Amino acid sequence: MRYNNGKEENKNWIISEDTFDSYHLGKCESIMCLGNGYLGVRSSTEESYINAMRGTFIAGSFNKCEANEVTELPNIPDVIGMELLLDGTQFSLDKGQVIDYSRDINLKNGQLTRTFIWVYNNLKYKFTIHRFVSLENIHLVCQKIEMTPLSQDMELELKSGINGQVTNNGAAHFVEGDKRIYENRFIQYVTKTNESDIAFFVNTTHNISIDCCLCDSQGLSAMDRRKVLLEHNIIVPKGSKLVIEKISNFHTTNDCDNKIHDLKALKEYTYRRLEKQANVGYDELFKRSSTVWLEKVWNNYKIEIKGCDYTQLAIRFAIYHMIIMTPVHDNRMNIAAKGLTGEGYKGHSFWDTDIFVLPFYVYSNPKIARKLLENRYLSIDAARNKAKQEGYEGAMYPWESASINDGEVTPLWGNADVVTGLPIKIWTGILEQHISADITFAIWQYYMITDDLNYMEKYGYEIIFDTATFWASRVELQDNKYVIKNVIGPDEYKEHVDNNAFTNYMAHFNVSLAIFYYEHLSKNNKRLFDRLNKKIGIRRKYSSWKDCIDKLVLPQPNEDGIIPQADGYLDKKIIKLEKYRNQSQVGNLFKDYNLEQINQMQVLKQADVLLLIFLLESSFSKDVKIANWNYYEPKTLHDSSLSLATHSILANDLGNSELAYSLLNRTIDIDMGQKMKSSDWGIHAASLGGIWQCVVLGFGGVRMVGGILRIEPELPKQWDELKFTIYYKRCKLLIVVDKKKMRITRKGDSLKTICFVHKDLKYELGDKIIIML
């Protein structure tokens, strides 16, 4: 990977691949993925390679392909692929010689570009290939392939259309579809998911020209199972430029912008739309989309880092991906752990959204944050059902979520156990219960930062109360104390643990918050109180919350200040971990031990107690923080992409800015770095959110603690200046930090008083304030 392509206007906007490597394709397919929150299109090449993992995904179009599988986001019919026969040879960069190769994703405008010269059999061809997924029209995918034969006239055989023979790793989600070719030019494929019954409409067409003159090549139609193509045979004179524009659109019956509901009419409608789009042409369509990137994205989410190109690029990379992963168009949908960039985690949403990505939106675009939290409300009935099924009360959120009514969708079986040779049972869907408290935490954070009382009244309070009710029903009495037995905490290398510190503290926070708001509403908003009481019986539950809080075990620091991650944790075996901490791929521990064995060792997949310290920082003294850092960090493999960013922020908090910076860089490296396998199944939404958190909450020092904004920046020595914007209580604040001072400027004309603390001093913000550091 290369991170700077030289040109000033694109400086720190472009990530490039210098050398094509057909063995390691997943990386660029994922990190250079295109999308717009509705569509995600992996950046697989037009030509095929055996290690390619083509993927196109539409947010929320979940399907359960067979009874024994869980609901997942299907890989939908592909338009990107095409077969190119150049002078009788199937084009492939594995053959012949490739000169001046570059594949670039331009984060500024969302365009993917490949350029190279291909030499085969002494024939030379120049290629430039562009592609984008429109941010202006979310249904639109456009490609432009430019080819010039340099050594002689070229005979091109092009097979291109729509390929519905796609599966999610062999799991087929679609029934055989309807194929149609209109006017020998427009190709349509309409299919349905086999269980959720969502119809997909895919249309594509080609504009072919030579030296800017439209070619009237009569395509020859070809249909196969789940496939419909046109074949073109074109002669291109030596030195002439052939341009193939492939314009495609995607619609489903699940789209919230659908105004037509009749299948036949939708076929006609989507085909007619494509006709119009195709007539507009690639260049103009691209201009429209890139304008939206500039105006709606980069004008709003601008973060400038002076002094370090790599982190400047990385924060753009993180924001780019958060934009393309977020289904802002439809609050029935949430952010997937891999965004829309791969089949990993089946398109499911986890706490990654609420704890790791949401802060970006809460501080940068509260409207979108609200939509994501509305999504959690829309699935509260499924959470209530889950609680009921498990024998509890209230709302127990699924560990993995798909559609709002699906409930728990965590699969039950994973990879092989090295000892028994049997697949490992996945317990997280049953035991990783902290997510209900995480969601509550996220809601509280959102409310504290945005003051969005309307959200709280319509959705937030109800979630907080019903998750509290869940916890009150979940705890078990033991020696007159409440314990929470048999859970998995964030550190998933320990299963079936009792009194996991993270879980217990967060549950405690959740129930406390419910009590607080209960008391608040009972005094200040009787009408809402009565409505909620009528709906979910809060008056009846209140005493159980109180009882729960009074007796819930909160694991305390031992004489060394160490909070045991769970009961008995500190008695477990300590093993040498160098081998695994220096691994090039995560999960190597499982090559030597099975989970049962790992359960008996002091080794962590990810921050557990440390994440708790980060989220509920005012509950712990600095000494305790340092002691736990020193104890747990060396035992952590960072096998989860959620781990490093938390550690970076904490390291900064604890005064080790150098370590924090190196941990930020490791966070960035998860997707942007040189490890060629780490992103095969998609990018890591949480660590991308983590990059933003490291920059703004970590080095930028922005934090909401106990409902109060704190701003205590601490730049790493590599940075000269950090400049970013946040929204706080509906005010827009521009914060510029350098080594000596911090300047906060208030934008817009709100009259609200904005208070914040800095080094234990409280400030009131007028139009502008400068604080010397």
Added chain:
Amino acid sequence: MRYNNGKEENKNWIISEDTFDSYHLGKCESIMCLGNGYLGVRSSTEESYINAMRGTFIAGSFNKCEANEVTELPNIPDVIGMELLLDGTQFSLDKGQVIDYSRDINLKNGQLTRTFIWVYNNLKYKFTIHRFVSLENIHLVCQKIEMTPLSQDMELELKSGINGQVTNNGAAHFVEGDKRIYENRFIQYVTKTNESDIAFFVNTTHNISIDCCLCDSQGLSAMDRRKVLLEHNIIVPKGSKLVIEKISNFHTTNDCDNKIHDLKALKEYTYRRLEKQANVGYDELFKRSSTVWLEKVWNNYKIEIKGCDYTQLAIRFAIYHMIIMTPVHDNRMNIAAKGLTGEGYKGHSFWDTDIFVLPFYVYSNPKIARKLLENRYLSIDAARNKAKQEGYEGAMYPWESASINDGEVTPLWGNADVVTGLPIKIWTGILEQHISADITFAIWQYYMITDDLNYMEKYGYEIIFDTATFWASRVELQDNKYVIKNVIGPDEYKEHVDNNAFTNYMAHFNVSLAIFYYEHLSKNNKRLFDRLNKKIGIRRKYSSWKDCIDKLVLPQPNEDGIIPQADGYLDKKIIKLEKYRNQSQVGNLFKDYNLEQINQMQVLKQADVLLLIFLLESSFSKDVKIANWNYYEPKTLHDSSLSLATHSILANDLGNSELAYSLLNRTIDIDMGQKMKSSDWGIHAASLGGIWQCVVLGFGGVRMVGGILRIEPELPKQWDELKFTIYYKRCKLLIVVDKKKMRITRKGDSLKTICFVHKDLKYELGDKIIIML
């Protein structure tokens, strides 16, 4: 393709590929396919290529993957593929330099061998790769990969196991399976078809050795969706030979040799069997299988052609394929149009079996012929259902058959119509009705040649009667004549035709035969007559048969002697066909015209009237035969693989042995020739049967005409001698023909009198007879 590898012992036994071409893989995958009638394994390479069409099929394991699709033979989990990383580079013949390449199928022992030297990055590796599918144990598939690093020590990373992520062109037939690795060595994958509920048990293991010393490489287990693998990292010293034996077995709950029916017990049983087989090792397992090839196949089906290597090899090729396509182990199964060599025609059986392949078995191994005809009896209830569904009586056989109870399985939609852009409706399943008469013809032929009265009494008569009843209900009265309207004849380029000559004559033959046997049984076998009457009411039907025969229209030759293929055929437009007759791929006509247009032209896909003349040769005068040949042949595109062989035999009958020989060669070329696309979806069972027919029935002149054996050989000038064996009336006859004489020797000790005719003279055969030609 190369057809002679030089060594005397293998002369005319080996078909070779000289140059590897990753674009044209289907050809060798199909024609070099391995199998045993239970299993078919396409000869895809171990390493993967994008144009590869891996395929493993088990006879009769049909499944209907979704409601809108038809039942088909699923592509089952693959064991052949493996990923080889050689010194960090993924092995692929598309990269680097390939020296001394050869891929050979040895027809004598059913072993596939690839040898080559691969040079990449200045590193040199020698490969020899063997593979066979056992004919001794039909469940067994064995591979042996030998690799020697020639330039330095080699670091090999091998990923190999079972891959269930296979589909039939995107249509997935299997549910997620159970994965297991035993003793870190034996890999098991158990899955089920999603509709027919057949469980598949696949086991595989590796024996790895370096210079004959067993390697104790500890495999690392890896599971993915529908995939279970072991990863090995092995260092091979320069010059040392690494040998990887991969031994695999396949079982299903549909196997007729299953003695265990509990799934858990079958898992254990199949794994234990593999354990034993793996301990025996490749070389000994191969020896056992090749002994069966020699003793059971080549000792029994020997045909020797002196004077022409290509046809000698071709007849072996045809027999090899007929052996591996025929499910002799289980009469619930029939021969598929593509055998077990590809996904083409979905593993369905057509009249190809009864008219094109069956004669080989009738004359060479009547027991197998009987099994195939038993299969037709087993599906008679499905044929009766089909008749009922279509509003007819009796038994109406499906045009395409899968499992015996499936009934009609012809798909309803095909490729795009070039004019409308819509998929073409496939009418054959509804309209191509001659198959019921074809089956009757095959039964009669079988009976006449074998004298197997037992078959007739148990099955044959009943089929003949009930198909006659179908025809009697199918005909329509028009002007006091019976017509058969709206059918498709063998020439499928004409749909919805009335009084198709082939159909009407064959129906007439069918009903006549029923009348004949009715009268015969009513006189000579009252008990059977009564049983059949009770079962299918033949007494009641008899008069309708008589009536049908009396009035059925049989298209008569016009003044020029031309029998119109169907009503109005001779009035259709005649177009220039050179372009299509010289095509390199079949079906080019459809690139210019749609079926509606083709329906209005005098152009044939395949022999229609000519095939009729071949089958019912005594019904037509020589003049009529010649006139029709001259009229129809130039209008025939031979777009069906059924066409050329018939023409070859007829050409010989009509005295044009040179043309006959050239047509035989074109028949052979369909699969064995140089056209690289023709066999992608599998070999052509009918044309392979056709090769045998050209040799034995054509040039060998063996024919059963009106119940009497006729032997009138006429060798092409390229042949010096033809030597073959046939069974006739349970006697084995060795026939040796050269340019001057024919010698017939009777083998074994039957005392039955064997009569035959030659040039209108009747002969009685003692032990031996020599007739001068």
